[in-house]
Amino acid sequence: MNEKGADRVLALFADARLTPTQRRIAHTLIQHAGAAAWLSAAEVADLAGVSQPSVTRFAMALGHDGYPALRQLLREAATASPAENQDHKPDEVQHAVRRESANLGRLADDLTDPSRLTEAGALLAGSRPLPVLGLRAAAPLAAYFGFFAAKVLPDVRVLDSGGTLLTDRLEQARAAGATAMLAIVLPRYPREALDALGEARALGLRTVVITDSPVSPAAERAECVLTAPVGAGLVFDLHTAPMTLAMVLLQAICDAVPEETQRRLEEFESSAVRRQIFVP
Structure with missing residues (x-):
């Protein structure tokens, strides 16, 4: 051919x-x-x-x-x-990679109006602790976000496993003072993730969702929805745009609490130098 x-x-x-x-x-x-x-x-x-x-x-x-x-x-x-x-x-591999570039372009276009992103950043920045939900395919992305978010927020709780313990952890976060939750829900949409969004709202948590489409089943269960397309050109999904959106959202959280962000980053750098965490 x-x-x-x-x-x-x-x-x-x-x-x-x-x-x-x-x-x-x-x-x-x-x-x-x-x-x-x-x-x-x-x-x-x-x-x-x-x-x-x-x-x-x-x-x-x-x-x-x-x-x-x-x-x-x-x-x-x-x-x-x-x-x-x-x-x-x-060369379907190159085709799939080039489509990821197009997905990033679509995401950039969607961010022309930053109002939703700014709203979501302020909402999540004010939650202490901040639960971050990501099940199945979204679990690595939730962990990635949580790793960096913990550098600027005092208590980030990554929820990456389902079952009855998930509800326990949501209730514990709410009892500890959480006011909002970030949920990352990607195809194929886990039923437990959708149920957890309902439970979070029933507990009084305001919900921000990162998902792939405005018609995602997670969208109707969230107060604030941020979307980034998922690449489907290979055997398993490519999450380039959702990962980028997650880090852009973290930037919005930092912008919402700039003084605290700067203080915590400086404290971490001092600790890292004292403990010699990184190789010079």
């Missing part, structure tokens, strides 16, 4: 919200499009290492009645014969 043909195949899946298994199928079709466009659903399943029903569900997730309809589109996109070198792989 030539480069233009590969781009057309990529375009069939570029904006679809797919599960990791479905992305494996998409990548298999892209990488082997010269042959896959003429294979049955069972043969594609064998090539991708998934079940045949998974291939059918994949086609239906793209809006088709079944795999034959999708295969017809693949045939139209393929401009080379099936005998073409099947080891040729369109």
Whole structure:
């Protein structure tokens, strides 16, 4: 398949919200499009290492009645014969990375009006302690935010595990004086994260959510919603824009309490030098 043909195949899946298994199928079709466009659903399943029903569900997730309809589109996109070198792989990795650049551009455009960000920063800066919720895919991002937030706020509590202990920790934070919570809720949206947002509001906590879309199920459960698109070009999501938004939000928190921020940063630097934390 030539480069233009590969781009057309990529375009069939570029904006679809797919599960990791479905992305494996998409990548298999892209990488082997010269042959896959003429294979049955069972043969594609064998090539991708998934079940045949998974291939059918994949086609239906793209809006088709079944795999034959999708295969017809693949045939139209393929401009080379099936005998073409099947080891040729369109550069879907570069395509995915370039889409992340576009996602950052969309985020920058959304921040043209900083009012929501400023409101969220002030809301979270005033909460002592500050609970930060992030479950499943969002847990590393919550931990990353919490690591740096703890340098400027006295009590940051990262909530990265669910179950009944999650409710306990929310109640404990509220009893300790928390007035607001930051929740990072990313696809595939964990039910426990959505439930936790409801519990937080029932406890009287004001909620700020970082999520991927204004129509995310987390958006309707939050007082203040900040969005950043999630990259879906690889088997697993790319969280470049949400991570950037989280750090921009932390900047807004610092701007809301500048004197305290400066004092705590200076205290940390003095402590770091005394304990020789970092290599010169």
